[in-house]
Amino acid sequence: xxxxxxxxxxxxxxxxxxxxxxxxxxxxxxxxxxxxxxxxxxxxxxxxxxxxxxxxxxxxxxxxxxxxxxxxxxxxxxxxxxxxxxxxxxxxxxxxxxxxxxxxxxxxxxxxxxxxxxxxxxxxxxxxxxxxxxxxxxxxxxxxxxxxxxxxxxxxxxxxxxxxxxxxxxxxxxxxxxxxxxxxxxxxxxxxxxxx
Numbered sequence: 001x002x003x004x005x006x007x008x009x010x011x012x013x014x015x016x017x018x019x020x021x022x023x024x025x026x027x028x029x030x031x032x033x034x035x036x037x038x039x040x041x042x043x044x045x046x047x048x049x050x051x052x053x054x055x056x057x058x059x060x061x062x063x064x065x066x067x068x069x070x071x072x073x074x075x076x077x078x079x080x081x082x083x084x085x086x087x088x089x090x091x092x093x094x095x096x097x098x099x100x101x102x103x104x105x106x107x108x109x110x111x112x113x114x115x116x117x118x119x120x121x122x123x124x125x126x127x128x129x130x131x132x133x134x135x136x137x138x139x140x141x142x143x144x145x146x147x148x149x150x151x152x153x154x155x156x157x158x159x160x161x162x163x164x165x166x167x168x169x170x171x172x173x174x175x176x177x178x179x180x181x182x183x184x185x186x187x188x189x190x191x192x193x194x195x196x
Contacts, residue, residue: 006062009055018065026068028056029106036115037099040150042187046119053112060108069105074113080124084132085160091125092153126184136177145183151176 007014010024032049039045060067075097078090095118102114159173 001058001062003062006059009059021063021065022068025056025060025063025065026106029053029068029108029111032056032108032115033102033106033111036102036111036118040148041095041118041122042147043119043123044187045147046115046122050112050115050119053108053115057108057112067107067109069107069110071107071110072101072105072114074117075101077117077121080128084129085157085164087125087128087132088153088157088160091121091128094121126188130181130184130188133177133181136174136181143179143182144186145179147183147187149183151180151183156180 004014007016010016010021010028012020012024016024032052035049036046059065077094077097080087080090098114098118098121102111105111155172156176159176163170163173
């Protein structure tokens with residue numbers, strides 16, 4: 001990467017001081033990391049954020065800036081269970097582990113690696129969730145659900161448990177699952193390769 005491009009990507013002029021470069025890089029990585037830590041994991045957005053981190057890593061190398069934080073160890077992931085509750089619980093724990101590791105660094109390479117892992121986890125989770133909830137499919141639920149409006153984990157787990165413990169808990173679960181299925185199907189469609 002050319003130095004002029006590296007400065008441009010940070011919004012700096014070529015006569016910026018080393019401290020200016022460090023501050024701009026720190027803020028850029030922090031912003032991407034914060035999006036991963038706070039928002040719903042949307043694979044398409046996550047991929048663009050990972051690309052941004054890789055670009056910031058190239059900027060740092062071009063400008064001779066060492067990593068802003070120590071690299072972190074990639075956490076051990078749990079396999080998704082065979083039950084709907086296990087799938088949701090496993091996914092929540094895996095995302096929590098990634099976010100905990102990510103919160104400990106501003107190293108752009110680590111943020112990119114963990115962000116990529118979160119995107120892959122989300123894709124696997126959506127596939128498993130859609131498979132486990134096929135029986136909840138309802139063609140009447142055609143309302144578009146924005147990708148950022150993921151189901152509340154605690155409400156979803158409580159509804160699953162109530163449904164499993166007896167009759168009467170199914171209505172809330174049906175509503176939550178249909179909304180989450182609509183949200184996930186839209187994300188899956190947006191990332192699917194175009195048919196020719």
